[in-house]
Amino acid sequence: MITTLDDAMKRLESALGFLEASVSRRLEAEKSRGDLETELQLMQDDRARLAVELDGALTRLHRFEAATDDVSRRVRQAIGEVQGVLAQAGQFEREEG
Template sequence: MNIQNSGDTTLREALGRLGKAIETLEASVDARLEKEHDYAEAEAEVQRMGADRARLAQELDKSEARAERLADVNREVSRRLVTAMETIRAVLDR
């Protein structure tokens, strides 16, 4: 009987260790899944930021082109005003 009790104790201990090992494995799997989920969210955020960056770069290029056109128009208007003032002075001087 003593041998059977010893065998039962060993079996219980083995089952206890197996149960703890399974719990540890489940916790590891849960942690891994959570990390993968976090990674997927981070990757999605990086993708969104990349798309935003591309859109903002495009808008910046358009704004710079518009500013350059406005500067060109401003120079042309200034040139025309100077020409008009010179013409008016010339007419007044006659």
């Protein structure tokens, strides 16, 4: 009977060891899953922040392009006016000379 009790205790200790190992693996898996969910949430937050920053950058780019087009138009207009004045000045010089 003592041998049977000793064997039963050894099997019980072995089963408890397996149970503890299983619980540890399960807890580690849950922790890992929680870490992955946290990482995913951080990545989604970063993606949302980057989308907002990209929208802002695109808005600034469109404003810059509009300003550049306006400046380019004004420079072409000024060049045309300067050329017109120079052409008129050249004609006046030829008539006088």
